[in-house]
Amino acid sequence: MITDADRAFLQMALDEAEHALRENTYPVGAILVDDKFNVIAQGRNRVHTNKDATAHAEIKVIREAGEAIFDAKIHNKTFTLYSSLEPCPMCTGGILLAKIQRVVWLLNDDLGFGAFQKMNDAAIFEAKFNKIEMIAEPDADLKNRQLELMRQWERNTNHVSNLRSAIHEGGEI
Numbered sequence: 001m002i003t004d005a006d007r008a009f010l011q012m013a014l015d016e017a018e019h020a021l022r023e024n025t026y027p028v029g030a031i032l033v034d035d036k037f038n039v040i041a042q043g044r045n046r047v048h049t050n051k052d053a054t055a056h057a058e059i060k061v062i063r064e065a066g067e068a069i070f071d072a073k074i075h076n077k078t079f080t081l082y083s084s085l086e087p088c089p090m091c092t093g094g095i096l097l098a099k100i101q102r103v104v105w106l107l108n109d110d111l112g113f114g115a116f117q118k119m120n121d122a123a124i125f126e127a128k129f130n131k132i133e134m135i136a137e138p139d140a141d142l143k144n145r146q147l148e149l150m151r152q153w154e155r156n157t158n159h160v161s162n163l164r165s166a167i168h169e170g171g172e173i
């Protein structure tokens, strides 16, 4: 179950994802919120913007949160990480390391690098996953908007298959 507040933060994550797509990189946005509904950090994918394969939205917010992450760990505060897309293996690892206790995302990413559910199902770090509330695809409208961003991304010149075909076409001239 999600609340109106959850939906508002998911909308913020989607806004960040749209911003990322305008910057010609993966349309993923993330927001980190504390248990008093304060936004601790927000961010978007910068893989192509920064030419950094690890510049994912979720990692950006965890890094930006800095000391707040340690304060939350010590005082057992529940932080929620909202992402527009299911976290990849790297970001799932970051979430476990940061001991973020609640994770909500708009769209599963079974065909891409979506890993949160796979790592949970595989019982890797089972005890750590058991402490996390996981909410996948809670809102059909916002999910469809993220899905549309992913479809637009597939047509973007920076998408890897388009970069490859551009090289191939170039070779034929």
Ligand SMILES: [Zn+2]
Residues within 6 Å of the ligand: 056, 057, 058, 087, 088, 089, 090, 091, 092
């Ligand atoms: Zn990631």
